[in-house]
Amino acid sequence: MKTRSLAFSLLFPFVLLTAGSDSHAQDQQTQDGVKVGEMSMFRKLAPAGALENQAALQYNQTMQQAEKQHALGPDNHPQVIRLRAIANKLIPYTLRWNERSKQWKWEINLVGSKQINAYCMPGGKIAFYTGILDTLKLTDDEVAIVMGHEIAHALREHGAERAGKSMVANMGVKLAELVAGAKGYDPNVVGSVASGAANLGMLKFSRDDETEADVVGLDIAARAGYDPRAGIALWQKMGMVNKGAPPQWLSTHPAGTDRIAEIRRHLPEVMPLYAHAKGVDLATIPAYQTNVKNIAPVNYSAR
Numbered sequence: 572m573k574t575r576s577l578a579f580s581l582l583f584p585f586v587l588l589t590a591g592s593d594s595h596a597q598d599q600q601t602q603d604g605v606k607v608g609e610m611s612m613f614r615k616l617a618p619a620g621a622l623e624n625q626a627a628l629q630y631n632q633t634m635q636q637a638e639k640q641h642a643l644g645p646d647n648h649p650q651v652i653r654l655r656a657i658a659n660k661l662i663p664y665t666l667r668w669n670e671r672s673k674q675w676k677w678e679i680n681l682v683g684s685k686q687i688n689a690y691c692m693p694g695g696k697i698a699f700y701t702g703i704l705d706t707l708k709l710t711d712d713e714v715a716i717v718m719g720h721e722i723a724h725a726l727r728e729h730g731a732e733r734a735g736k737s738m739v740a741n742m743g744v745k746l747a748e749l750v751a752g753a754k755g756y757d758p759n760v761v762g763s764v765a766s767g768a769a770n771l772g773m774l775k776f777s778r779d780d781e782t783e784a785d786v787v788g789l790d791i792a793a794r795a796g797y798d799p800r801a802g803i804a805l806w807q808k809m810g811m812v813n814k815g816a817p818p819q820w821l822s823t824h825p826a827g828t829d830r831i832a833e834i835r836r837h838l839p840e841v842m843p844l845y846a847h848a849k850g851v852d853l854a855t856i857p858a859y860q861t862n863v864k865n866i867a868p869v870n871y872s873a874r
């Protein structure tokens with residue numbers, strides 16, 4: 572029995588890396604706009620459905636707690652209406668990134684908290700904290716950039732990837748047995764998915780995942796008619812508030828100093844999508860001007 576387990580554990584990484592080329596129809600559909608690599612194989616260890624169910628439970632609990640504390644934005648709150656309107660414009664452009672999103676029961680809520688935070692759990696459960704809207708004075712374009720980024724984490728299954736990686740790290744041989752024996756599904760796996768990602772709204776992602784979420788988020792926002800250049804102003808605003816206490820959102824979203832440069836690098840791919848969505852000529856689009864005086868207008872000139 573021991574030697575069998577060992578054999579499985581030695582085999583396992585090989586199986587993991589070669590288990591199909593994972594060619595997603597949605598990757599092939601992405602003929603224009605941004606390009607990203609294939610999704611991490613690690614995410615396959617955490618069954619998407621199980622993770623989405625777990626996220627829905629956690630999300631409901633969090634929103635119920637917020638409601639008890641009179642901190643859940645009511646349906647008729649202007650900011651709730653605004654967030655949901657922006658989400659409704661973004662959601663049609665999520666399908667090209669993950670076909671599962673067709674069945675997601677999207678929820679968008681506002682939590683009354685000074686924390687500068689926002690997240691989208693697996694399965695499309697979105698929360699914005701009043702702190703991120705108020706402190707950063709987010710424009711609609713900037714809300715769309717934050718929301719697009721968070722949605723992109725869910726679409727690219729970064730939570731499942733993280734859960735999968737921590738399962739491999741924590742379980743080793745035991746996991747190899749499960750995968751070999753249980754055809755990818757076992758209630759114990761579901762349990763470890765939950766513990767591998769204790770709070771699905773507060774995951775800290777890798778730099779690579781952050782870059783990917785930025786890029787995919789820009790694509791979604793641009794197609795929905797939101798200015799991708801707002802991403803540059805957003806990170807400038809983040810930098811300004813970060814000089815005080817570090818906002819929650821920055822602690823779960825490691826910020827590289829090159830983040831703005833990365834967004835700028837992808838503008839040639841997403842600005843045409845934005846111009847198309849707005850029905851205007853790219854060459855005539857004025858600079859993006861945020862609502863804070865000491866942030867300069869963001870220009871873009873097509874090459």
Ligand SMILES: [Zn+2]
Nearest residue numbers: 776781784824
């Ligand atoms: Zn992120």
